Amino acid sequence: MIIERLRQEHHNVERLLAVLERELKVLDHASHTDDEVLRGIMGYFALYPEVYHHPQEDLVFAKLKIRDSAAAAKIGDLASDHRKGTELLHCAAQAVAAVLADPEILREKAAKTCRDFIEHQRRHMKMEERDFFPAALRALEPQDWTEIAPTATSHNDPVFSDAAEQTFDALRARILHLAREAETDRYCEAFARIAGDVHSDHWRWRF
Numbered sequence: 761m762i763i764e765r766l767r768q769e770h771h772n773v774e775r776l777l778a779v780l781e782r783e784l785k786v787l788d789h790a791s792h793t794d795d796e797v798l799r800g801i802m803g804y805f806a807l808y809p810e811v812y813h814h815p816q817e818d819l820v821f822a823k824l825k826i827r828d829s830a831a832a833a834k835i836g837d838l839a840s841d842h843r844k845g846t847e848l849l850h851c852a853a854q855a856v857a858a859v860l861a862d863p864e865i866l867r868e869k870a871a872k873t874c875r876d877f878i879e880h881q882r883r884h885m886k887m888e889e890r891d892f893f894p895a896a897l898r899a900l901e902p903q904d905w906t907e908i909a910p911t912a913t914s915h916n917d918p919v920f921s922d923a924a925e926q927t928f929d930a931l932r933a934r935i936l937h938l939a940r941e942a943e944t945d946r947y948c949e950a951f952a953r954i955a956g957d958v959h960s961d962h963w964r965w966r967f
């Protein structure tokens with residue numbers, strides 16, 4: 761199912777954004793970054809979402825415009841939002857490449873450029889999942905999905921598909937390891953926040 765696949769791809773993108781975010785903390789505060797991972801992640805964003813994911817969404821959106829123009833109008837200009845994401849990605853990729861080539865370059869500025877990209881990506885995916893995907897599921901007819909389907913079947917995600925396992929070598933394994941670590945970080949942070957609430961005056965629990 762196309763929307764399920766797009767949602768799964770969002771999940772994959774979010775995992776890599778979390779890894780990138782972690783690497784940026786290192787970029788901000790220390791000299792050592794995992795250069796290969798940074799290059800790999802920027803390469804992934806330049807390829808998979810740009811070449812497969814967004815064109816697929818654009819096709820679904822084109823159908824939505826025909827089936828429910830009011831719902832499409834509410835979502836706005838999806839293609840322009842994708843273009844904005846591409847611009848921010850290019851800026852982030854250039855900033856990362858510049859820092860990796862010359863570590864003396866202003867790291868804070870590079871990190872800020874990457875954070876702009878991350879923030880836009882997250883806001884954009886949130887909007888698509890909240891507004892665009894449900895509207896498409898409501899409005900598109902079976903024949904619309906059938907027409908879009910051939911463009912969706914032939915490409916496996918280069919980081920997250922099992923088929924890519926043997927070809928994407930150690931970098932893939934390293935990125936997946938970092939993705940799991942980043943998720944653990946988030947759980948820990950969330951737990952710390954909850955624990956903070958539990959121990960605040962308002963929620964004083966006794967153990």
Ligand SMILES: [Fe+2]
Pocket residue numbers: 766770813817885888
């Ligand atoms: Fe998307």
